[in-house]
Amino acid sequence: ELILMLIHFLDKLGLAKLNLEINSLGCAKCRPAFREAIVSFLGGQVEELCGDCQRRLGTNPLRVFDCKVDKCGEIISRAPRLMDFICQDCREHFEKVQGCLSLFEVPYRLNAKMVRGLDYYTRTTFEVTTEFLGAQNAVVGGGRYDHLVRDLGGPDIPGIGFAIGFERLVSMIPDRDHDVSRGPLLFIAALGEKAGERAFMLCNRLRMKGIHVEMDYAGRSLKSQMKRADRLKCAYALILGEREIEENSALLRNMHESAQEEVCLDDLEETIEKLAR
Numbered sequence: 001e002l003i004l005m006l007i008h009f010l011d012k013l014g015l016a017k018l019n020l021e022i023n024s025l026g027c028a029k030c031r032p033a034f035r036e037a038i039v040s041f042l043g044g045q046v047e048e049l050c051g052d053c054q055r056r057l058g059t060n061p062l063r064v065f066d067c068k069v070d071k072c073g074e075i076i077s078r079a080p081r082l083m084d085f086i087c088q089d090c091r092e093h094f095e096k097v098q099g100c101l102s103l104f105e106v107p108y109r110l111n112a113k114m115v116r117g118l119d120y121y122t123r124t125t126f127e128v129t130t131e132f133l134g135a136q137n138a139v140v141g142g143g144r145y146d147h148l149v150r151d152l153g154g155p156d157i158p159g160i161g162f163a164i165g166f167e168r169l170v171s172m173i174p175d176r177d178h179d180v181s182r183g184p185l186l187f188i189a190a191l192g193e194k195a196g197e198r199a200f201m202l203c204n205r206l207r208m209k210g211i212h213v214e215m216d217y218a219g220r221s222l223k224s225q226m227k228r229a230d231r232l233k234c235a236y237a238l239i240l241g242e243r244e245i246e247e248n249s250a251l252l253r254n255m256h257e258s259a260q261e262e263v264c265l266d267d268l269e270e271t272i273e274k275l276a277r
Helices: 002-012 031-043 051-059 061-066 070-076 088-103 166-172 193-208 222-231 242-247 265-276
Strands: 018-024 122-130 138-144 160-164 186-191 213-215 236-241 249-254 259-264
Touching: 002 018, 002 088, 002 122, 002 138, 002 160, 002 193, 018 088, 031 051, 031 061, 051 061, 061 070, 088 122, 138 166, 186 193, 186 222, 193 213, 193 236, 193 242, 193 265, 222 236, 236 242, 236 265, 242 249, 249 265, 259 265
Parallel strands: 186 213, 186 236
Antiparallel strands: 018 122, 122 138, 138 160, 236 249, 249 259
16 A cells, blocks of 8 residues: 555656556565575676675675666676565565555566665565656655564564655656645545455545545454544544445444445445545
């Protein structure tokens, strides 16, 4: 969803000719074997590499894929690919990411050379590039940081994020009037796995249409979700559970008037769009 949000954000800025590139860096279980393969492959060609790549080979071999020197690029193009070494868990995870992007018709391409510049990335990494900036063409870069919080002394919980080149971004934004952002129109309270999947799709489809929607991703109780909707001052809350999925319906609650009505799931997007007008 982070990537979907980012693409939607860049689209709203009116940016053109952007390309989404993704890769998987694997995890602590599968990356060591790839590291050994890279060191072995480049070991006999050290003197042909630039000074930076020679240094990287002894410190962090994956960083050689970042090199912009043509001679190094030609050598690296023949190097082993990480996707041939990743474990089954990482492979399945990456396939799910690609499946989600395809589900929402987000075009992307695989870039086996993408390693990102920081060592704490794990599994999926991504960049958004443009044709307007020459060799330094990345506008946004990000990915997963599964163990960064732990490495900084915190609990072992995963993280995700991205960084934007602000000056690059501003230089690409066309001149136009900007709308003042609105508060949340809708909070989707989902109960159960199937309801969560349906809510996820609905949430993102509505966001693509410019509607401010929030939802819960932590599997909290209905009471907790409704409290959050109230804190966010959402105008409406949509309650969607396993029973509602089976009956092809959902409860739409007016948070200001405490009134609710049953709505058909087939007409849901149209109903919410009418509320946004």
